[in-house]
Amino acid sequence: xxxxxxxxxxxxxxxxxxxxxxxxxxxxxxxxxxxxxxxxxxxxxxxxxxxxxxxxxxxxxxxxxxxxxxxxxxxxxxxxxxxxxxxxxxxxxxxxxxxxxxxxxxxxxxxxxxxxxxxxxxxxxxxxxxxxxxxxxxxxxxxxxxxxxxxxxxxxxxxxxxxxxxxxxxxxxxxxxxxxxxxxxxxxxxxxxxxxxxxxxxxxxxxxxxxxxxxxxxxxxxxxxxxxxxxxxxxxxxxxxxxxxxxxxxxxxxxxxxxxxxxxxxxxxxxxxxxxxxxxxxxxxxxxxxxxxxxxxxxxxxxxxxxxxxxxxxxxxxxxxxxxxxxxxxxxxxxxxxxxxxxxxxxxxxxxxxxxxxxxxxxxxxxxxxxxxxxxxxxxxxxxxxxxxxxxxxxxxxxxxxxxxxxx
DNA sequence: AATGAAAACAACCGCTTTTTG
DNA sequence: TCAAAAAGCGGTTGTTTTCAT
Numbered sequence: 001x002x003x004x005x006x007x008x009x010x011x012x013x014x015x016x017x018x019x020x021x022x023x024x025x026x027x028x029x030x031x032x033x034x035x036x037x038x039x040x041x042x043x044x045x046x047x048x049x050x051x052x053x054x055x056x057x058x059x060x061x062x063x064x065x066x067x068x069x070x071x072x073x074x075x076x077x078x079x080x081x082x083x084x085x086x087x088x089x090x091x092x093x094x095x096x097x098x099x100x101x102x103x104x105x106x107x108x109x110x111x112x113x114x115x116x117x118x119x120x121x122x123x124x125x126x127x128x129x130x131x132x133x134x135x136x137x138x139x140x141x142x143x144x145x146x147x148x149x150x151x152x153x154x155x156x157x158x159x160x161x162x163x164x165x166x167x168x169x170x171x172x173x174x175x176x177x178x179x180x181x182x183x184x185x186x187x188x189x190x191x192x193x194x195x196x197x198x199x200x201x202x203x204x205x206x207x208x209x210x211x212x213x214x215x216x217x218x219x220x221x222x223x224x225x226x227x228x229x230x231x232x233x234x235x236x237x238x239x240x241x242x243x244x245x246x247x248x249x250x251x252x253x254x255x256x257x258x259x260x261x262x263x264x265x266x267x268x269x270x271x272x273x274x275x276x277x278x279x280x281x282x283x284x285x286x287x288x289x290x291x292x293x294x295x296x297x298x299x300x301x302x303x304x305x306x307x308x309x310x311x312x313x314x315x316x317x318x319x320x321x322x323x324x325x326x327x328x329x330x331x332x333x334x335x336x337x338x339x340x341x342x343x344x345x346x347x348x349x350x351x352x353x354x355x356x357x358x359x360x361x362x363x364x365x366x367x368x369x370x371x372x373x374x375x376x377x378x379x380x381x382x383x384x385x386x387x388x389x390x391x392x393x394x395x396x397x398x399x400x401x402x403x404x405x406x407x408x
Numbered sequence: 409a410a411t412g413a414a415a416a417c418a419a420c421c422g423c424t425t426t427t428t429g
Numbered sequence: 430t431c432a433a434a435a436a437g438c439g440g441t442t443g444t445t446t447t448c449a450t
Binding site for chain 1: 434435436437438439440443444445
């Protein structure tokens with residue numbers, strides 16, 4: 001059937017926006033809301049296509065976005081979430097208050113990607129580039145398994161997120177039916193502003209449903225709280241313990257999975273078959289993660305990031321890790337250039353081996369229930385620990401996402 | 409001071425997904 | 430139910446700025 005172009009391109013201006021154009025667009029939206037983007041340019045007296053106006057508004061003119069340099073914390077967040085989510089910029093953006101996906105994407109492409117590359121880390125896989133050189137069996141195998149694990153978990157989280165979102169939507173519509181109103185916290189920046197401004201035409205329009213990544217977080221949080229394992233142990237029903245820990249506003253939702261047989265991973269870590277129960281490598285973060293983010297009222301700058309000791313255990317491994325040392329940027333900040341800080345901070349974050357900190361050493365190798373002990377288990381390779389540290393830090397990040405962020 | 413290269417940023421393009429009538 | 434419109438999203442390109450020579 002084909003689709004009509006978003007606008008007829010004849011006579012429409014392209015390229016950078018002028019202050020005058022910005023002013024026109026701002027003034028029009030402030031007064032009328034954007035309504036239909038297609039119709040907006042004519043009404044606002046702009047020689048632009050509606051899509052261009054929408055992008056300009058979404059990425060630059062909206063009052064609720066922050067411009068300017070990314071903080072170290074933001075950079076860390078981006079890197080960690082990119083490791084988890086890949087190039088899903090909009091999902092990443094929901095974790096960074098007031099930042100747009102476009103800005104994050106650009107920042108990644110122009111700064112962070114290069115920086116990681118420079119550090120010898122593949123920005124796509126977030127693994128050291130010399131993987132290939134990790135010749136021998138165990139390490140390569142471990143790397144492969146971790147990669148599988150990450151991919152599998154990512155896919156699983158997506159599926160989870162969908163289900164949780166659907167569940168919440170149902171829950172929300174039910175609430176609406178019974179007259180309950182506005183239990184939603186603000187959604188993502190974009191949808192928030194859009195929903196507000198859309199009110200011009202449809203003042204009664206309900207706020208948009210929470211973004212999927214919110215659900216992803218919920219799942220992670222639930223998972224992180226141990227609820228995942230606990231609830232899934234018996235029946236395969238997965239109870240999302242959202243809100244159970246008291247740090248989330250949304251109601252508890254319970255879902256059931258028909259697929260009680262998750263995709264079989266190419267063995268769990270270490271490649272051992274681990275009884276019947278662990279066709280998939282469950283990872284449990286045994287709840288001592290005390291990481292917290294403190295956000296100052298009125299400004300969305302992370303003021304601190306407590307160190308934490310997190311026990312990381314999978315069905316096969318258990319580690320106790322301290323994130324201490326990772327967040328020393330406040331000190332570093334005073335003594336080094338931004339890039340130096342980042343180099344240091346990220347290097348510590350991503351590559352720091354446990355050898356520097358006794359508490360980082362794998363607790364008894366953690367492999368208490370690992371009968372394998374084979375490749376890579378005798379001594380955790382640095383790579384292995386690095387990976388766990390890395391992924392743990394990602395989940396710590398997710399776990400510590402403020403419940404009142406726009407994400408929620 | 410001039411110039412070319414690299415970096416950074418802003419915007420566009422085109423595809424996909426969601427919404428609406 | 431279906432088609433069109435709108436919005437979302439990620440990749441890419443074009444322009445501007447900065448830096449090195």
